[in-house]
Amino acid sequence: MTIGEKIKIFRELLGLTQIQLAELSKINVSTIRKYELGIRNPKPEQIERIANGLGITPFIFFNFKIETVGDVIALLFALDDTIDIEFDGEQINNEYTPDTISMKFKSKYLKDFMANWATMKGYLKSIENELPNIKHNSIQDIAKKNIDNKYTEFKNHYNINIHNNIIIKKGTDDIKVRVYSTNKDD
The missing domain is CATH 1.10.260.40 (lambda repressor-like DNA-binding domains)
Structure with a gap:
């Protein structure tokens, strides 16, 4: 696009x-x-x-092409440079074990988003898992399209409406940017 x-x-x-x-x-x-x-x-x-x-x-x-492990690592470093991140998982001799490591955001807003995102993906996955039970290919195609549309709608909702004015950069604490109209009629 x-x-x-x-x-x-x-x-x-x-x-x-x-x-x-x-x-x-x-x-x-x-x-x-x-x-x-x-x-x-x-x-x-x-x-x-x-x-x-x-x-x-x-x-x-912008269309970011994240295709390689190096692309993801660069993105993770950029996130770590910008926002507060915590790591969690089992440790042996003060070293995290790869199969248990997870990354958490300190920001309440990102935690809320992640919970909503995971819930949405779980819901869509449960619908997707039911697709093989649908006998007609045309209905399967419609269902797949509806799943894609629902996910796009979810992303657009967050891109437009949710917390875009809250700064979560390291060293800040819930700073909100207020946008005011310069139009005297508003």
């Missing part, structure tokens, strides 16, 4: 017109239109302005 397609999806999910997004992001409406149509690609500064206008994190617009 292109950046322009993502802009359009999140704009529509929030019920905004291109004109409204242009006003919120302080970017010309014709430029927003060109981004959504894939005629132009926004620069990082524009992506940040659009994300702020939508009230979402700019990272949503």
Whole structure:
């Protein structure tokens, strides 16, 4: 999915017109239109302005390709550099055993998200496990599509609505960023 397609999806999910997004992001409406149509690609500064206008994190617009162990390790180090993480598991001679190690976040907000995410994945997995019992392939296909749609809906809900304004960087304690309208009519 292109950046322009993502802009359009999140704009529509929030019920905004291109004109409204242009006003919120302080970017010309014709430029927003060109981004959504894939005629132009926004620069990082524009992506940040659009994300702020939508009230979402700019990272949503980037396609991270995490394919190798090295990619995951780099991501884990970046997380550890940024937020408070704890490790748990069995230890022998002060060394964690690989089969028991787990990583935990100290942030209440991330813990809440992880619990909701695990619950959602468990629910969808239980439905997926029932698919072989469905005799008609066309109904199986519809069920698979519904599972995918439900998971996408869940991700979009968290990307747009949940705790995007709470800073959890190391050394902070529940700092919230408030976004105020500069429009005198609001």
